[in-house]
Amino acid sequence: MTDTTNSTKPASSDGIFARFLRATELDTRLLGMIGALALIWIGFHMYGALVNGFGAFLTPRNLWNLSVQTSSIGIMACGMVLVIITRNIDLSVGSILGFCAIVMGVVQVNILPAYLGLGHPLIWVLAVACGLMVGALVGAFHGFLIAYGKIPAFIVTLGGLLVWRGAAFLVARGETISPVDPTFSKLGGGPSGAVGATGSWIVGALGCAAVLGLIVFGRRQRVKFAFPLRPVWAEAFLAIVGCGAVIAATVLVNSYFWPRGIVQRYAEAEGITIPEGGLFISHGYAIPVLILLAVAIVMTIVMKMTRFGRYVYAIGGNPEAAELAGINSRMMTVKIFAIMGFLAGLSAVVASARLNSATNSLGTLDELYVIAAAVIGGTSLAGGVGTIYGAILGAMVMQSLQTGMVLIGFDAAIQQVVVGSVLVLAVYLDILYRRNSK
Incomplete structure (x- = not known):
């Protein structure tokens, strides 16, 4: 007769909290990020109350603006999760955002009004479609160079960071394009954009x-x-x-x-x-927040309920085994970078609409904040691990730190020190988590 006795510790000997986590199946990383976010919010609010006599962080106005400011980074972070899970990186998303914004600005301000007439209801629709298409094509081009050209993703996207920022300058000749279509501007939030x-x-x-x-x-x-x-x-x-x-x-x-x-x-x-x-x-x-929620829902469904999502995790977990299993890793890479470019174009819609203009500097350094948001949200640089909701929470953490430091009067230099330190700490904690989970 075979002995089926479980040698592990019985569930009854676990603590109440451990049994609660087992029953609800809550992700401990998710709870940790929510706890960290709560500490950041409460800490900045209490600091403001002690120094200025009133707390300005935990107010409807600040939290509403915080959600709008998080939208652009959060949208791109959803795509960066896929890129990092497959052991790649994309340093060009900020430049793609700026390039798509300039293209949309030129289309809706300089081109379409000449053919459709000023204020035509299709102007903003065609401009958005153009921006999304350009972003997807640029991302697919990067993916093609990485997958079929065998060029490292770091080099391709680093070159893209420079190329598309320069291309944006050439398209607009360095000019700021404004104002954008009134309906288009509602996609950026504000009283009329909610x-x-x-x-x-x-x-x-x-x-x-x-x-x-x-x-x-x-x-x-x-x-x-x-x-x-x-x-x-x-x-x-x-x-x-x-x-x-x-x-x-x-x-x-x-x-x-x-x-x-x-x-x-x-x-x-x-x-x-x-x-x-x-x-x-x-x-x-705000409309940007609803766009972010829609992206999060769609991307979560794609990652958890489709073959494409399973392939993404398989490639990140073990690329060689994925190839042997019949997964076309090269075509998957093209598709993943195309999705990343598409989401960068969507972020360009939100960012330029919120600014009510398209500038050559739009999206500068956004690539760093997007990568940081994904990593802080639990996406492992070693590949194979990452969630969409984690990336959005990571984007919220990043934006909360920036907003809180602005409210209490920290200058830009200190903000950069804090953001960089948080990124390094997040990677270190990920290393510890992976080491202890083995």
Whole structure:
């Protein structure tokens, strides 16, 4: 008779927290990043309260602006996760962003109005499509050189950093292109670039429905394939936390109201009489934030529920084994860099719309912040490990540090020291995590 006794420590001897993590299957890295983000927010808020007499960080206005500022880096970080998982790097994303922004600016300001007429409703649509296409083509070209030309990704993208920044200067002759199409500018946020209170509650309701749907779907899939089920209380806990986070975010964005001057002009234009107590109009979710959420959802589905995503992790985990298994690693590399370029073009839409102009310097040093966001979010430079939500949290951490240091008066030099130190610390912690997990 075979002995089936488990030699490991029984679950009953584990601590309460360990049993909780096992039941809910929460990622310890995710909890660590959320904890670090909470400490950063509380720390900057308390520092402001002690020094200035009031805390300016944990306010609806600052957190709303923080979410908008995170969007551009977060969108590109979603693509950088794929690049780093496959043991590559892309140093050109900031320059691709600037080049795509210039191309979109030229198209919508100098070219399309001459053919379609000023203010034509298709101008912004065609400009966005052009920017996304250019970004995808540039990324695919980089991927082709890396995969089929056997040139290291570091060299190709370092060259791309210089080439596309110079190309942006040549296209616009060094000029700032502004103003962009009014509808296009709404994609960058601001009072007119948000969905308002009603639209935000609709988004919140859809978000809660998605959380509940994912939990139910996941449980059915476990039953279908005879996988172990989470306890009912753990499923209920995840549903409550997920829906609570969505509702809290919705309340937060609806608590940030339009400035008085904008409300006054809006009321005059619409013939609205402002009540004695004032007229309060909520911003709601900013359009760049909704774009980031859409990218995160799509990329998470791609990485977790498609063959493409499994191939990405397989290539990063063991490139030789992936080749022997029949995966076309070279074509996958082209596709991954094309996705990275496409997302850089999408970030260019958000960044130039927010600035209401396209400049040659747009996206300068963004490549460093994007890489840092992915690494801080748990993407391993050794390949094979990384998540989309981790990269977005990493982008939030980076932007929170910058915003907090600006609020408390740190100069640019100190900001660079802190950001660089955090990046090195994140890589060191990743090394320790991988060493202890073996």
